[in-house]
Amino acid sequence: MHQLRIPSARRLVQLYAGLVLYGLSMALLVRSGLGVMPWDVLHQGLARQVGWSLGVVTMVVGALVLLAWLPLRERPGLGTVSNVVVIGLALDAALAVLPEPGSLPVRAALVPAGILLNAVATAAYIGVHLGPGPRDGLMTGLVRRTGGSVRVVRTSIEVVVVAAGWLLGGTLGVATVLYALAIGPLVHALLPRLSVRRPAPAVRAEIA
Template sequence: MKDHLVLRWTFFVTGLAVLAFGVALTIKGQRYGVGSWDVLHVGLFNTFGLTIGMWSIIIGLIIIIISALVLRTLPKIGTIANMLLTGTFIDIFNALIPEVHTASIQLLYFVLGVIILGIGDAIYIAAGLGAGPRDSLMLIAVDKMKLSITVARTGMEFFVAVAGYLIGGPIGLGTVIMVFALGPVIQIAMKYSLLAFDYFASATAKKA
């Protein structure tokens, strides 16, 4: 049981680190735009300072508080860890990845970022330790407003992208591409992430 929990947390933290690396790559290639939430985070950073990762944490905290008030339940440990680790990892990778100004290299950063982000998302979801703050907000919209997941997700992404753009966030063709490309990447990566998790879980059980 303990080994299984360690495996879950290993997948969870690894997934968030991979996800954050992908986010940082898209930010470095922001000539083509970034994901909707990162439009907001980068816009807040451009306007008020701090760091992009810190704004990711702050927005995540606000969402967690709203979710807790609406649902009248305390947030899960996985949701809080998601908020803290993702923002921290984004800042670490943002500092480590070199700036580039060539359009072709920025495009490479962006494309790789979308793929890596999707893979990281799948790995952390495979751990089964709970949704992140933004996914929790989407689920509230589905439950309380009786919206479909597609409508709730698209509406939320549109709203935060516009809000981020109004305060200086980078919107581009890549922002639109991410809305449609990220889902399929996650879906493909999810299959292999679950297989990998089951493999390691079985191997761990045999050793016990």
């Protein structure tokens, strides 16, 4: 019989701090005007078509992607559900307070700042082992089902969402390319530093 295990305060704080920072990092790239993360190209395009805020569209797309987990038999965790809600709320809150920079040097500086902050945020929420984000789970589920490599499946997904987002009016720019090139190595370097050791499974003593 499985026992319900409540995550430690450290893991919960790191999870939600990571998700909030993730939303902030998205807002920095949006304000740069020089391109956004691959999935945000789709989010931006949809937001411009339906007239919703970027954060709301991010949440709706996350929820729809989560539904795609059902045939893939992926299991969501607390971090998965929190990812859908918290990042969108944090993104809209950050966009509400971050002014649009006028000068190109300031806009350019937002790109590395946004990418680095996103890497920290990603390593933070993945490192607590409370469930992947819906988009990451879609990738891992397709990898398991198709037998394809992570690189091929992830690249294929991102090419599709970027192309669809661009056709809908999303911003595709130099920041999109830099993000795609830099995020993997950065998260790889940061994840060991932000990983929280998972507790050992509970052992129940049975009385004969």
